[in-house]
Amino acid sequence: MNYDQRLTPARPDLAAEHLRDTVQAQAYVPGRRMQVSASYADLRRSPSDEAATDTQALHGETLLVYEDKNGWSWCQLDRDRYVGYVESHALTDRIAKPNHRVRSRHTLVYSAPDLKSPPLDALPFNAEVHIVSATDNFAETHSGGFIFARHLAPNNRPLSDFVGLAEMFLHTPYLWGGKTDVGIDCSGLVQVTLSAVGVAAPRDTDMMETQLGRLANVGENLRGVRRGDLVFWPGHVGIMQNEHLLIHANAHSMTVASELLSAVRDRVRSNNGSDITAIRRV
Structure with missing residues (x-):
């Protein structure tokens, strides 16, 4: 069966109990709910300090742990369903509901x-x-x-103006998988700021492009973009600050930067041969 490995708690040797009828594995477990007690926890692709970080779980987030082994917990985040490994000492089973x-x-x-x-x-x-x-x-x-x-x-009063919240991160270093002002990536910036205003967002750009908002009616000349529109390229996303400026965490400057959308479009075309794939209005 084909499934998105980013979002499916399944390995050849172990899988979540609810997948018993759809995924083949040697064993199935129901999982144990835990909470992030550290400031934040890196979610890695494998149980190693040298493994890539795919995302981060922030303090107070809950998750289901399916395995604890050698100081690592294999788990699935409740907020965006991402699956990976976090260091076990970053978690607690004494859950306190955030308010x-x-x-x-x-x-x-x-x-x-x-x-x-x-x-x-x-x-x-x-x-x-x-x-x-x-x-x-x-x-x-x-x-x-x-x-x-x-x-x-x-928590019962979401913040407003996710664009203004994104602007708070200007000059933050770029970090693949990051979601904090220590380091953040393009989709992390979108996800964490939308979450603060009460909009649930998936973690990666491909999922965001199909699930968030609706297509904006914008022409080739880029006229018609508005503050808050999300601009997508293959593997990248930015947030419009107004009809001209884009704020985005990017690997060109290795920071969260504010740039003319037209300049970013032209640079990406020149460097990668890629073009804007969608502009979506949340």
Whole structure:
């Protein structure tokens, strides 16, 4: 049976129980739900520090673990269904349902409700936390850390203007598979900012191009593009800031950059012979 390996928890030796009737494997397991307790966790293609990172799971995300072996957990993320390996120490089975998310580019978790107290951790944009109490200045997490309250937003109130959120990442280094201001890739930038405004997005550009929004009516001269339109090339995506400027994490500058759409189109044509494949309106 053909299936997308990125999204299917199946190997020749082991598969998810719900795939028993569709995928052949030596054994099947139901999986155990766990939560990311680290700031973020790399999801790798194989259980090795040298393996490529396909994406990252942010603090508070939940996942199903199908195997724990040699310090690695083979799992499937609940948010976008991606499958891979994360280091087991980044996970916990003591799940606390998140009720807030980080709205700033990064925030610190302090040991006390005092800006002079030693920080315990740092959380990236869109990481999720369970807050048990709050004052005007600090919110206390279920694990006893304290976050500056204005760096958080309630989960039941999505943020607005995903383009403005993407602009917050300008000059962030490009990182294949990244989803934080330490490093981010093109589809990671789109996914994490859309998620913050309540729009679920798949992880990779090919899935985004078929599943997000609708085709925009834009001519060859690129007239008619609007702020928030997603522009696709083979293996790449960017976000329109206005009718002329595109913000995108790219391997040309190795940063999140703002450029004229026409300049990016011409450069990609010249370097790769590729052209824009779609412009979609979310």
